[in-house]
Amino acid sequence: MNPFQFDIRNLPVDGKQVTGTLPPSFFQLPETDLLKADTPLAYDLNIIRDDDDIIINGSVNVTFSLECGRCLERFQIQLDMSDYSAEQAIEKETTIDLTDLIREDIxxxxxxxxxxxxxxxxxxxxxxxxxxxxTESSLTQEMPEAQDGVWNALDQLK
Ligand SMILES: [Zn+2]
Known part of the structure; x- marks a missing residue:
């Protein structure tokens, strides 16, 4: 069951609270991708209608691992968005799915x-x-020495 999908006509006037967790697959990240969700997504959101918009307020929390673009090692970022808010325009008085919106925001x-x-x-x-x-400074300092080393090695080969 998708907690972010519901029929607008059934949404209580004073909104509804959705709380729970969703598995990392919620993010639909490719298996090979450099970005991975390491934990389930924990969410605690209030969903309420404001005229022609659906307003979402609350908190989301999930930890990702990413690859550093400089050293290529993996590290983790915990996104603890305690004042998450978003809104989506209502196009039809029918089922609405906020999944993509929430996924992309995160x-x-x-x-x-x-x-x-x-x-x-x-x-x-x-x-x-x-x-x-x-690397640059150690290169200029170590070059002669390194070359000596090479020449010495060649000398010894003769
Ligand atoms: Zn790094």
């Missing part, structure tokens, strides 16, 4: 370019942070 709260620093479950510095600067 996914849009995730960073476009995920980095370790965005993680809030097990915070850490990105191991690749500043690697380029380090």
């Amino acid at each position: 996914l849009l709260a995730l960073p476009n370019f995920p980095r370790c620093e965005d993680g809030n479950v097990d915070p850490r510095d990105c191991p690749a942070e500043g690697r380029f600067q380090v």
Whole structure:
């Protein structure tokens, strides 16, 4: 049963409360995708009609794992949206499904370019942070030595 799908005509005037959890498959993320829902979605939402709109208010909570675009390691982000709100225009006085709206709102709260620093479950510095600067300076310093090493090795081969 889909808690976000209901007949508008049956919606009480003072709204209804939907509370529960939905499995990670709610997000319909591809198996191979870099983004994964690690926990069920916990939701506690009030759904009420306001003229020609359906208004949703409440909280949603779910933890995702993502791949850092810099170091390619996985990290987790817990989205704890305690003041989530959304609205959807009523087009027909019939069944309405808020699933896509809620799914997209949650996914849009995730960073476009995920980095370790965005993680809030097990915070850490990105191991690749500043690697380029380090590599450049250590390159110029270590080059002669490295070349010596190569030449020495070649000398020993003769
Ligand atoms: Zn990283």
